[in-house]
Amino acid sequence: MAKIINLEKVELKPHPKFKGVEIGFVTTKEYTQEMSITILKIAPGVEIPIHTHENEVDSIFVLEGEGEIFIDGSWQPLKKGDIIVVPKKEEHGVKTNTEMLCYIVHAPALW
Numbered sequence: 001m002a003k004i005i006n007l008e009k010v011e012l013k014p015h016p017k018f019k020g021v022e023i024g025f026v027t028t029k030e031y032t033q034e035m036s037i038t039i040l041k042i043a044p045g046v047e048i049p050i051h052t053h054e055n056e057v058d059s060i061f062v063l064e065g066e067g068e069i070f071i072d073g074s075w076q077p078l079k080k081g082d083i084i085v086v087p088k089k090e091e092h093g094v095k096t097n098t099e100m101l102c103y104i105v106h107a108p109a110l111w
Helices: none
Strands: 021-027 036-042 047-051 057-064 066-071 074-079 083-086 092-096 100-107
Touching: 066 083, 092 100
Parallel strands: none
Antiparallel strands: 021 036, 036 100, 047 092, 057 083, 057 100, 066 074, 066 092
């Protein structure tokens, strides 16, 4: 069954791993194993450390804010409107300059 969710209705909670990061679940493994969708709200000055995903492609769409993203071995500027696709097993991380709001898709589902 298809679903429609308004961004304003996504409930944000503290991220289980990262301080200064809130996460909202749009869709999880319970809905479909093929992908999960989350919203991340990252406080200014927060860094999500460089990491990899063993099985998931990580797609990030920056809805608000600016900072830097670690991809292809270096930190690069990141701003509202940017879309990043990170293949599985590739290093990536995020640093924020301002509050950042991101729409994240993991395929297959991470959450």
